[in-house]
Amino acid sequence: MEVYDVTIIGGGPAGLYSSFYSGLRAMNVQIIEAQPYLGGKLNLYSEKIVWDVGGIPPMPAGQFIQHLVNQAKTFQPTIRTGEKVNGIKKTVDGNFQLQTTTGKTYLTKTILLAMGNGTLDPSPTPFFTNKGEPLKNVQIAVTDFEALKQKRVFISGGGQSAIDWANTLAPIAKEVTLVYRREAFKAHESEIERVTSGPVRCMLQADLVDKKLTADGKIIEAITILNKETAEEEMILVDEVIVCHGFNQKNELFEQNDVGLEVFNEYYVETTPQTKTAISGVFSLGDAASYTGKVHLIAGAFHDAINAVNAAKLYIDPKADAIGTVSTYADKLKPKVATVWKQYATE
Known part of the structure; x- marks a missing residue:
């Protein structure tokens, strides 16, 4: 069975950007999303305009989702939708075994909890x-x-x-x-x-x-x-x-795991500002995270994603650089530069 470097639980903005950044840091990634689609809570207002992401012009949330998904796929991650992780166990060799509602199991070295406040079911x-x-x-x-x-x-x-x-x-x-x-x-x-x-x-x-x-x-x-x-x-x-009657929030993952995950203040995982949880190898980011100074905006989710991926990289390889290089100098992106310039030349 393949062992992933990083498994991202949740396919919203935090999880999608984590996928891109994990690939940038040369880690193999899978995203597991409970819903049959990616984008997280942005899907609840896909026809409303997102204004507050730096450097991005105002656009409908549905269009913004597509940009996030395209970026997340840059390094060919494995993406699984319609699967909910409902169990986590630590294996004897130090990896994590994930159980999903489809009956499948996956092995991973690290886990990024990016599932927001869990699945949202209409009241x-x-x-x-x-x-x-x-x-x-x-x-x-x-x-x-x-x-x-x-x-x-x-x-x-x-x-x-x-x-x-x-x-x-x-x-x-x-x-x-x-x-x-x-x-x-x-x-x-x-x-x-x-x-x-x-x-x-x-x-x-x-x-x-x-x-x-x-x-x-x-x-x-x-x-x-x-x-x-x-x-x-x-x-x-x-x-x-x-x-518009609201949603019932559910997160079975907090109830069915053997590694000590616990909910904090009803909906969050308590973390450090570097996204570390009480469990080594498990990191929490986006709306799933709670720490002093936490910003519950899309821009804040991107910040969390970078910290979580860098922490996961060091967990796997303590000799690795603490932070990744800027994208303009990233070796993994150099083969794609010509394609990007060609797109701009035709606009």
Whole structure:
């Protein structure tokens, strides 16, 4: 069985950049991602604009994911999606054995925990089928902004995400109805003022009473709402439904391992600023990490990734350089320089 130098658990920004940097430091890498796709939480807002990554122009998160994935593949890592690591053991020769939900096992010299706060499963909602899957015109994360143009959009929720989508869709949708069961929205004051003073119809203290489905039971045609103040019911015709009820976070890895991994403050692994955990050879980075001065931004995830990869390199080879050379002088990238220049020459 192949023994990887580095196994990255999680395929979000921290994990993807770790893949690139591990290759730059001449280590063979595998990424194991529980979801069937890469990109992590960026997939929850793929149609929103990412502004705060240095040197990168503002772009939709979905496009940014593609840039991250392309970079992560620079040194041909092994990428496994749809597999969740649910067990870690230390072998007699000092390596780690990983068990996944598919029944497969892998061997690795080091582990980079880049799984954020675990897998995010949508909170239960009446807008799902009996199997817990969204109905055909129900979206948890908006992935096709254009498809909502001139549609009757119903948004359920009262937090920042719900209000953001209401404000974003108001100029392009035929109509937007925002329904929340509580007395007041919970978001930035300026955004609340914007949504309540614009064309969005806002309904507070409103509960879902019933939904009308198409004959095949796959699409919601109308939703009946109860106004808890007046006790009146109203049927609202809909084309698309966006559900912003939050997510349940799960991380089985903390419950099923024999090396002493423990969760800190509910969602994090306590680390040093160099991403080291209490377990030699295991490093935590990105939103999975907690240390004094930690920055929970994409830019902070990149910083963690560099520290984690450098620490993994030294763990494997104590005589290695503590940090890698700058990319402009990296031998492993020199064969690719001509290709990059050719791309720029054609632009």
